[in-house]
Amino acid sequence: MKSREHIDPIFEQLFSQISPEVADSFTDEQLKAIQRGFGSQVGARHFLDIRFSLPIPRLRFYLVLLAGSERRSQQRLRNEKARYPLFNTGNIIFLIGFLTILLSCSFTIFSFFWSSLSSISTSPYPTSIPWIVDKSECEHTNRTWHDEKCWDDVHSPMF
Incomplete structure (x- = not known):
């Protein structure tokens, strides 16, 4: 095989699968052209790039x-x-499974x-005011004194 500088690992992997007789038949110009073709994909990063294997027992699936x-x-x-139509059985x-989920x-x-x-009631309900312990103070704040407690009849649960 001819000497190649700065070889792309993907190119090297694919090139190693070619028989030595065929690999030696390429000219330097042909090899450089092929390397440029592979090199154009190096560094071509995607904004979103998610790749993982799905751990399903006895099945080997991946998702990209x-x-x-x-x-x-x-x-x-x-x-x-x-070659890859969007609407095929798989x-x-x-898509049906994904949309269902x-x-x-x-x-x-x-x-x-x-x-x-809907479980939060916004209507007022009576509640005792624990810091008012005197009937006169309770009535002074327009509340009701009952059972030795000061009651506010319009207490809001949003308070």
Whole structure:
């Protein structure tokens, strides 16, 4: 194999799978052109790049989520659209499952939030005022003295 400087690891991995007879048949110009092709992908980072394996017993699945600015050519976009259609059986099953989980979680959170709001009573109710221990002081503040306690008939629970 001819000497190559600053080799891209992806290029090296793929190039190592080529038989030595074929690999030696490349000219330096051809090798540099191929390396430039691989080099254009080095450093092409995505804004969002999430990759992980899903630990499902007896099954080997992985999930990749990429997002970023579109840099592919129109020709490449057309080729990929034909090669990887959005609406196929696997994608539809995944989207239905994902939307079902999302809606279930949203409904649960909304129900919990709504029930916690509706359980708070905003209407006033009577309550005793523990720091007023004298009937005259209680009546002076327009409250009611009853059972040796000062009662406020319009206490707000939002207080």
